[in-house]
Amino acid sequence: MDAEVMENRKRGLRYMCALSLLLVSVCPLSCTGSWMWLGVTSTGALEKLDCTNLPLSHRQRELCRKKPFLLPSIQDGARLAIRECQNQFRHERWNCSTTNEVSVFGHELTSGTKETAFIYAVMAAGLVHTVTRSCSQGNMTECGCDPRLQGSSVPAEGWHWGGCSDHIQYGTWFSRKFIDNAVKNMSTSRGGYTLLAMNQHNTEAGRQAIDRTMATDCRCHGVSGSCAVKTCWRTMAPFERVGLYLKDRYEHSVQVSDRSKRKTRRKEQRRPQVDKHQLIFFNKSPNYCLEDQRRGVAGTRGRRCNRTSAGPDGCNLLCCGRGYNTHVVRHVQRCECKFVWCCYVRCRRCESMNDMHTCK
Template sequence: MLDGRLAVLAWRTFSLVVALCSLPPPSSAYFGLTGNQPLSILPLNVPAEDGPPKAQFKLCDRLKLEKKQRRMCRRDPGVAETLVEAISLSALECQYQFRFERWNCSLERYHRASILKRGFKETAVLYALSSAGLTHAIAKACSAGRMERCTCDEAPNLENRKAWQWGGCGDNLKYSNKFVKDFLGKRANKDLRARVDMHNTHVGMKVIKAGVDTTCKCHGVSGSCTVQTCWRQLAPFHKIGMVLKHRYEGAIKVGSNTNQAKGEPGPAPPRARAHAEPFSRTSDLLHIEDSPNFCQVSNYSAGTVARKCHKGKNCEAICCGRGHNTQSRVLTRPCQCQVRWCCYVECKQCTQKEEVYTCKG
């Protein structure tokens, strides 16, 4: 009898494991900050001994792409390096925008993977920054002539073109949007988490589109502006990062009222929305779970112990009320530099006392 019960228990355990392993992945797009690759080891160049297309294929393989993404990466010699550039662009911007926050966009593989398994607003901004970085990098690569399948944007679509001459080399957002949508694809899974992830991915692309500006240059005799040469230009990615950071701060919670990150029930926030509301109507970032506090070491962050802070600005928030240590140090830097005839710069060495504030344990 005991052996029979053990057999039944073993079968149930096995069935549960199989069911869990067969669950669809929660996200709707995998690349960049939402991908599986370790971001710290991606090269921005390839070994000199590996010429194209061998180097191109190796770089595509290192990115750990899905089958369709790998095919798109390999078909154009300019794509692989642009994908790496997109990862670097979005990662650096994320860390810059969150450098003064408890969650400082730590992209260490374990913490990042844990966050991506949940529906936090940090997850939302990772999806948005990832798609924005990819859209921005592809559009810029087209106009820079680094892609074989695209070139400058040549479609002005201006209302009054009588005195306009389209020229220059615009960033090709049209091709970029088509590429990114095809590259990231759509998942058949239409559960709440998948829909939220896809929505946040599209928010990143929409912010890029909203930041496109028309730049013009005048041509004419004696400085007159009888003809203008105009082209489209994307906003600097720092501006995109600022917009997405603002969207992160105002992110809207949808779905469940339960705080699954802490395991505590709680009332729905004032701006919470129902499952049925179409996500396409809002440009806000969406999340489905409350974030952990990131104060202590956890699956989601290394905590804030020993984190550097700025007294009078963010020490109280970052240190989570534990207080901070103050350490004085003396720095020596070049100063009072002057250019000497003909070809060198002469500087003095200045010392400066500086106080460093770090969070207590």
């Protein structure tokens, strides 16, 4: 009997080891880290896990268990935000690179720089955007179109509210509930900010970006296409426009004092309270020119640059004055395609030689 018990225990241990290996393969570091990890993992891997095993805080797991139907929107929001971050910074020295770690952005997530500010803002905005879009598309019973504007009109301008206005209030509420921590006294006008308060300020600025980029769309009604009456509704902007807005906020971000540091300059103490739409940061950004494994900086060596550009993608700026290498690249593509009766397309094979420049 004792031998049978021991064998059952061994089988149980083997099963637990196999399960642990599965979790590590789809969710590294035992699923500790940031919800942003959902944006870089595959849907197939996500389906093997439930809310308990995801890289979420205790409060986020509870919310996930109560509203599991929102998990696809959470993942889509993380993906949308990471993709837009990389799109906005594709020509910059820091190109919003991600890592294989659960933190996704590595050191940038806690460095307190302008890049940290942008990451938190765009991630919060991405979550609002996908949850709100899911509401408008009728994918959830908890929310739908924004009911507040239905039935009201603007007689002087000859139009009335109708259609399906995007219900960003629900998306904004969920983003706050899922991301933010309930912390009082987040900031003071004289005492500075904590890192947590800085991140929460920037996530709220990201959510406000959705509201500030919304547009009013209208449809005409009338005989023979006339526009005697118009029905209008509020709609979210494409997320690329939200990304452009946040990139402008990034470029005009405001440095604030870190309350966790003992010594604070009097000049910094007298700085007024910043606007809620501005991005804030503590520390100046590194130049991102050279690789720094300790900080997770990849450097710009080997990055492709534009020799004729005077912008951030130009070889002079992107390569930090180190110079660049020129390679001749052979490009083959189909060209001069013609339809042949009947029924196929005949194309020529065209070759071109192009210069490609990469940073030294």
